[in-house]
Amino acid sequence: MKKILLTVLVISALIISCTKEKKEVSITKENIPFNQLLIDYNEGKLQLDPIAATFAGDNRYNDVFPNFLSDEYQQKSKDFYTNYKAKLKDFKDADLTESEQMSKAVLDWDCEMALAQGSFKNDVLFPINQMWTVNLTMGQLASGSSAQPFATVKDYTNWLSRLEQYNVWLVSADAKMRQGVTEGYVLPKSLIKKIIPQFESLSEVTTDGEGIVDVSNHLFYSPIKKFPESFTEKEKATFIEKYTSILNYKLIPSFKSLALFLKSEYLSAGRKSSGISEVPNGEAYYNHAIKNYTTTNMTADEIHALGLSEVARILSEMEKVKKEVGFKGTIKEFFNEVRTKKELMPYSTPKEILDHFNAIHKKMKPQLEKLFGNKPKTPFIVKQTEKFREASASAEYNPGSLDGTRPGVFYVPIPNATKYNMVSDESLFLHEAIPGHHYQISLTQENKDLPDFRKTIWYSAYGEGWALYTENLGKELGLYTDPYQYFGMLGAEMHRAIRLVVDTGIHAKGWTREKAIQYSLDNEAESEDGITSEIERYMANPGQALSYKIGQLKIRELRARAKATLGDKFDIREFHHQVLETGCIPLALLENKIDKWIETMK
Known part of the structure; x- marks a missing residue:
């Protein structure tokens, strides 16, 4: 439709x-x-x-x-x-x-x-999945090191109040998923299997020698371990009692109930199909999701064909790198070489990986002036993804606060440092950090000319399109001097091109999870575990994965148009300013704006 x-x-x-x-x-x-x-x-x-x-x-x-x-x-x-x-x-x-x-x-x-x-009923009857839903956000906040502040007595009281209401949501989520089973809105089995351990880990508690429950190691107890020095002993004792109580009598029982339901009734009812088209109104929902995430009127068939074309184009570029490094086998054999090459997995600790990203930042800093006249004031840090969600997480960026007091954070999942492959690190940093999401989001938040609602609004085609566009700036920023890192950039772009094929394949063309995984394995150098996690991500949020390549191609098209039209008058710093100054907007509005700027410059 x-x-x-x-x-x-x-x-x-x-x-x-x-x-x-x-x-x-x-x-x-x-x-x-x-x-x-x-x-x-x-x-x-x-x-x-x-x-x-x-x-x-x-x-x-x-x-x-x-x-x-x-x-x-x-x-x-x-x-x-x-x-x-x-x-x-x-x-x-x-x-x-x-x-x-x-x-x-x-x-x-x-x-x-x-x-x-x-x-549509999707948001209500699919309240929980393995990587997108609000229960995972609450886990981040519960760590005490995210956006929820824990500096005053009021902060600790606020969180207790929020937890009371969150427990109501957990009970409702259980009920809505049961309703979903009845009405045909149920997740694929493979996704349910990823959610179960998340809730089981939140259900686990230990007891001391006398059988008394000990919640001190529970994620949601974390703020208690970070009391400000200003707290009195009485205040500390009060919060210890209240946090222990809400965990023992409300949250942990709710987590246990959900874990039991997920691994019994819900898993039994889980779909064997992979795509959203298999649920009621699924085709209509996917058409909406395409429009919502790409901010275009493209059809699934058009996007699928574009994806196939981009995959072919990028494969030809990959062949050139394979030849440059002297690899004699097929491109698929080269993918396996990159996946397993020991030199690309040189780390033994998470700190070494985080230090590597900071070194990338330092290397490119001198070149940023050539491409960007405006740089954000909001600080920026690199952190390892929290353990409770690391196994299912992708690298991601969390924006800083509007007032700039809380830094933007680039989260890196490192389940096993010794198996961490660095081949895409330079392009990953450009995308998730600088000048990708950190520049785009922070400059928007700092723009005093924008109304407040536009400082936090998010359109994935623009936001993710910009971040993917910045991956192509690596050579201009002094990166990609190592052919493997350049191959990593091509691999990252291929990853997004593949998304156009597999997302539409799964949700509009009847592809199975296994077919999508195999297509990815045949066309990119990601590990099988990484690819599996990605395919399941697309299954959980139909259409979102389309936004990256659609947005990137539009921004590249606009840059080429401006450069061809303006010739010597083209200023890359001003072009980037024009793209970034409005914040997230639908692509049609961005194109209109850049066309008007080109006319003005003429």
């Missing part, structure tokens, strides 16, 4: 009559009622999703965890987006500045996508 892409026109000038002559002028005066609407919209979204507020550094809602699965919450969300989409009609583009017109278009798209997402 095809959907028509939202048509968004961003009008930059008005034609008015002046002394019998038509002149082009721009609205420059701020539209106060419209900007109040943007403020109210942002405030409403933070209240709808207080977890997002916490990650943005807004601590007003740190004690709140709404039951996202309840009928009441779902109706509240629907009413919110319906109301604001209707309010936009009160404001004519002719009365708005160019920036305000962009905000209007973005807000309209945001509302439309949220309403479309809410029209």
Whole structure:
């Protein structure tokens, strides 16, 4: 079922009559009622999703965890987006500045996508999967070293309140998954098997010699081990009692109940099929997911064909590297060589791997000035992914706070340092860290000209498209001097091209998990374990994996267009500024903006 892409026109000038002559002028005066609407919209979204507020550094809602699965919450969300989409009609583009017109278009798209997402049952009846869902986010926060602050008595009290409400969500998740089994909304068995250990680990407690339960090693007890020095002994004792109680009598029983349900009834009911098309309204949901994640009106067939074309193109580049390093076998044999080459697995400790990423940063720093005029003020660090989620996690970036006091974090999963292959490390750092997500997100958050709602909004085609685009900047930044690291970049790009093929294959063409895994093994140098984790990731979140390559190709297309049109006037630093200054926007709006910039520069 095809959907028509939202048509968004961003009008930059008005034609008015002046002394019998038509002149082009721009609205420059701020539209106060419209900007109040943007403020109210942002405030409403933070209240709808207080977890997002916490990650943005807004601590007003740190004690709140709404039951996202309840009928009441779902109706509240629907009413919110319906109301604001209707309010936009009160404001004519002719009365708005160019920036305000962009905000209007973005807000309209945001509302439309949220309403479309809410029209399906997927978010409610699939509340838990192995890598995307809010239970994993809560585990991060529970570690005491993430976005939830633990510096004051109020902070510890806030977290207790949030945990009480989170427990309600856990009970609801159990009920919704049981409803899903009844209605045909159930995860594939392979995904369920990955979730079970996550909940079993949270169910485990030890007892002392007298049989008294000891929760001191539980993940959710972590904040108790990090009391600020300012706390009195009485305050410490109070929180020890309260945290022990909520773990013993609420959270651990809920975790145990879910673990038991997952490995018994839910696993028995698990789907043998891999794609979302096998659940009710699955085809329609996937068409929506494509539109939502790529911000285009491309069809699954078009994306599949594009993926096959990109795979062929990148394979030809890989053949050149294989020849350069003197490998005599086939490209598939070269993949196996790269997967197992001892020289590419030189580490024995996680610290050595983290140090390696910091060394990449140091190496490229002198070249950044040539490509970027603006650099973020928000600090940046590299950390190992937490153990409780490391086995199923991919490398990722967590944004810093809006005020810049909490750094952006590049998380690296290192289940086994001795088996860690460094072949893609340079491209991975460019993508997840600098100048990928850290530049893109931090510069957006620091941009005082953007309304607040656009500082935290996320469109995967733009955000992931930019990050993948930056992987191609490696040679310009003094990297990829080692042919294996360049091959790693090609491998990373191939990985995203393969996603176009396997995601559409799984969700629109009836591919099995095993077929998708084999296609990946045949066309990239990732390990089988890594590929399996990736394929299961696509199964858990249909369409998200399409956004990277679609966005990257659009940004590369716009750069080529600007360079061809402007010639000597083309400035790569200014092009990057133009792409980044608006923050996350749908690709149609980005293309419109860059085309207008090109005309202005001409």
